[in-house]
Amino acid sequence: MSPRPMARPGGRSARVQEAVHTAVRELESEVGRDALTVPLVAARAGVTPSTIYRRWGDLRELLSDVAVERLRPEAPPENHGGLASDLTVWAEHFLDEMASPSGRAYIRDALLGDPDGSNAGQCSAYAADQVEVILARAAARGERAPEAETVIDHVVAPMMYRILFRPGGLDAAYARHLVAGVLDATG
Amino acid sequence: MSPRPMARPGGRSARVQEAVHTAVRELESEVGRDALTVPLVAARAGVTPSTIYRRWGDLRELLSDVAVERLRPEAPPENHGGLASDLTVWAEHFLDEMASPSGRAYIRDALLGDPDGSNAGQCSAYAADQVEVILARAAARGERAPEAETVIDHVVAPMMYRILFRPGGLDAAYARHLVAGVLDATG
DNA sequence: ATCCTTAACGCAAAGCGGTTGCTTCTAGCG
DNA sequence: CGCTAGAAGCAACCGCTTTGCGTTAAGGAT
Missing domain, CATH: 1.10.10.60 (Homeodomain-like)
Structure with missing residues (x-):
């Protein structure tokens, strides 16, 4: 904080x-x-x-702190009764928020004034926590589910990479595409 | 520039x-x-x-310009005679350079003083160009190769995500793991 | 409950980076 | 060769940033 x-x-x-x-x-x-x-x-x-x-x-470090607060999820991911729908809806929601102008500004601020990387680490921890909740639900249902790290690498990371380095051309279809990719690979 | x-x-x-x-x-x-x-x-x-x-x-925009210059690859990716080794060696090299303290500083600078996102876009274009060279060679050899976008999403993006948001614990083994993942999925 | 220690805040002054209007120079062109 | 306009020099002003010192109050000990 x-x-x-x-x-x-x-x-x-x-x-x-x-x-x-x-x-x-x-x-x-x-x-x-x-x-x-x-x-x-x-x-x-x-x-x-x-x-x-x-x-x-520094002003940047202060803004970084505030940005991390605003990037904290307000609620646990929605439960739709299945891994595929849970993950898809969450990824669409995540991309929508993060790719918005304000979302991108907060991400930039969070990365910007962060000498030791703890604020950036907090941001990724938020996403990881949400993913793990979804995967734990799937496991409780007996569904086959990928590792959390796999979802981070193949769903969260591509979205964040494009938000930061390739602005433009990001929509819900891209989020669905990524989710479908990891679920296919799982089996 | x-x-x-x-x-x-x-x-x-x-x-x-x-x-x-x-x-x-x-x-x-x-x-x-x-x-x-x-x-x-x-x-x-x-x-x-x-x-x-x-x-x-602004000082940031000036540093962003200089950072992009230093992030430009100095040579085309090495040719080892096969897609798997080409991509693996390139990914290891890429991660090694980008995850270093100076590499991370340049990435941050490039993202930082970049109001319109053109410098960040240039950085991702550098990586995309390198990947496309490797994939073109593979195609010329008649090898089955994934799409460039797939490699960006599943190799470059995870590395950059971890460099920015999860410093620490990055090594060549991780790069190899990611490359193996995309090549397995390709068939 | 009171005192003691010290981290944290308020205050004020000084230093310096950032900003801007105006002038001077020079590259490109008719 | 002269004209024009974009770019750099100059200098003064503004205000963010820094820093030393005195004051306050939180946390612990007696």
């Missing part, structure tokens, strides 16, 4: 963190992401700029 | 572009990438900072 370890999680530190994060979210929708500056966020949050610089070190 | 079209390719403009790019490369190795600033690069290149700001608009 926060790039620097919070030695004192309670009280004032927590309040400041919350105030700053909400200030970023509010200002993002009010003045736009490109107009954000540390002093602006600080003023809205009721803190001094130096506080933000000392805690986060 | 340059984000803003060069209406006057010859003479002074070309000299300035060359001087600025070499200044970036020199200073990157001397003071480190994080210590780069536009005034520093300008001083080394013998131009004024405003020149760089007007031509590139």
